[in-house]
Amino acid sequence: MFYSAQAERQERKFLYFRTNLKIVQTPFGKETYLYWYEIMLLLRRFEEKAGQLYGMQKIRGFCHLYIGQEAIAAGIMTAIRDDDNLITAYRDHGLAIAKGITANACMAELYGKATGCSKGKGGSMHFFSKEKRFFGGHGIVGGQIGLGAGIAFSEQYQGTDRATICMFGDGAARQGMLHETFNMAVLWQLPIVFICENNYYAMGTSVERTSKVLDIYRMADAFDMPGDSVDGMSCEEVHKGIERAVKRAREGGGPTFLEIKTYRYRGHSMSDPAKYRTKEELEEYKEKDPINQVMKTILENKWATEEQMEQINEKVKHEIEAAVQFAEESPWPNDSELYEDIYADSTYPFIKD
Numbered sequence: 522m523f524y525s526a527q528a529e530r531q532e533r534k535f536l537y538f539r540t541n542l543k544i545v546q547t548p549f550g551k552e553t554y555l556y557w558y559e560i561m562l563l564l565r566r567f568e569e570k571a572g573q574l575y576g577m578q579k580i581r582g583f584c585h586l587y588i589g590q591e592a593i594a595a596g597i598m599t600a601i602r603d604d605d606n607l608i609t610a611y612r613d614h615g616l617a618i619a620k621g622i623t624a625n626a627c628m629a630e631l632y633g634k635a636t637g638c639s640k641g642k643g644g645s646m647h648f649f650s651k652e653k654r655f656f657g658g659h660g661i662v663g664g665q666i667g668l669g670a671g672i673a674f675s676e677q678y679q680g681t682d683r684a685t686i687c688m689f690g691d692g693a694a695r696q697g698m699l700h701e702t703f704n705m706a707v708l709w710q711l712p713i714v715f716i717c718e719n720n721y722y723a724m725g726t727s728v729e730r731t732s733k734v735l736d737i738y739r740m741a742d743a744f745d746m747p748g749d750s751v752d753g754m755s756c757e758e759v760h761k762g763i764e765r766a767v768k769r770a771r772e773g774g775g776p777t778f779l780e781i782k783t784y785r786y787r788g789h790s791m792s793d794p795a796k797y798r799t800k801e802e803l804e805e806y807k808e809k810d811p812i813n814q815v816m817k818t819i820l821e822n823k824w825a826t827e828e829q830m831e832q833i834n835e836k837v838k839h840e841i842e843a844a845v846q847f848a849e850e851s852p853w854p855n856d857s858e859l860y861e862d863i864y865a866d867s868t869y870p871f872i873k874d
C-alpha cells in the first residue's frame with residue numbers, strides 16, 4: 522500500500538512534466554499544487570515524528586530537522602527530472618524523501634536498521650540512493666560542494682543532459698571548498714546548479730556575524746557565474762528559479778548559483794534550544810508557512826474541497842505510521858556488514874577477522 526502511494530505521487534509528477542517540460546514560465550496548475558501540498562505535508566509529518574522518536578531514544582546520534590524549509594524540496598522536484606542528480610548536507614531527510622526514497626527506507630535508516638536507505642550504517646546525516654540519484658547526506662560542512670561538481674563533471678564527460686543540484690547551507694558558503702569548486706565549475710561550464718539554503722544561521726551563528734556580504738548569491742559575481750536570490754518560503758519562486766538554472770545547465774550554459782532564503786523552525790539539531798534568536802523572528806516566518814500558503818491557493822481555486830484535503834492529511838498520517846512500524850519491525854544489520862561498503866572495489870585487500 523505504501524509503495525503504491527509513492528508510485529501515485531511519482532505518476533502525478535510525471536503527468537506534470539509531460540505537459541509542461543518545454544515551457545519556461547510554467548503556469549502552475551492543480552496537479553502541481555496538490556503535489557506540493559502532499560509532499561510538504563509528508564516531509565513535515567516525517568520530521569515531527571522523527572523529533573518525537575529521537576526524544577524516546579528510538580533514534581540515536583545526530584538529527585537535523587528540515588521543518589520550515591519544505592518549499593525548497595517541493596519546488597525543486599517539480600522543476601527537475603527524476604534522473605537529475607541531487608547532493609546535499611546533513612539536513613537531508615526532506616530532500617531524500619522528495620527525491621523519491623521511501624519514508625519506510627528513511628525511517629529505517631534513522632533507526633539504524635538493515636532496511637534503511639544506507640543499510641542502517643549511515644543514519645540521519647547519510648541518506649543515500651544510487652537508484653534515485655540522491656548522492657547524500659554529508660556531514661562535513663561544504664564537503665559535498667566539490668563532490669557535486671564531480672558528479673556534474675562525470676555527466677558532462679559522458680555526454681548526458683542530466684543536471685546536478687548541489688545544495689549546502691549559509692555556513693558552508695564560507696568554506697574554501699566553495700571557492701575552488703566555483704572556479705572550476707565555471708571554467709569547465711559544468712551542468713550544475715549550486716544552491717545555498719540560507720536559513721540565516723550556521724548552528725547558533727548568524728550570517729551577520731560571519732560576513733560583510735549578506736546577499737550570499739553575490740559571491741557568484743567573483744567567478745562570473747550567474748547568481749540569483751530566491752524566496753524559499755514560496756514553492757512557485759523556488760520552481761521558477763530552479764527551472765531557469767536547470768535549463769541553462771542542460772543547454773551547455775554552465776553553472777548557476779541560487780541563494781534560497783529560508784528558515785528552520787526548529788533548532789540546529791535536537792540538542793539546540795535556539796536561544797540565539799527571538800520568538801518574534803520565528804513567528805514572522807511561520808506566518809509565511811509554505812504548507813499553509815499552498816493550501817490556501819488550492820482552496821481558493823476550488824481545486825479540492827476541505828474534505829479532500831483532509832483525505833490527503835489522513836493518507837500522509839498513515840504513510841508515516843506505516844514507516845514507523847516498518848522501522849520497528851526491521852532487523853538490525855548483521856555484524857559482517859561492518860566490513861562491507863567500505864571500498865568500491867570489493868576485491869580490495871582488507872583485513873577481515
Ligand SMILES: Cc1ncc(C[n+]2csc(CCOP(=O)(O)OP(=O)(O)O)c2C)c(N)n1
Binds near residue numbers: 690720723
Ligand atoms: C568542516 C566542518 N566544520 C564544522 C562542522 C560542525 N558543524 C556542523 S553543522 C555546522 C553549521 C553549518 O551551517 P549551515 O551550513 O548554515 O547549514 P544548516 O545547519 O543551517 O542547514 C557546523 C559548523 C562540520 N560538521 N564540518
Ligand SMILES: [Mg+2]
Binds near residue numbers: 690718720721722724
Ligand atoms: Mg544555515
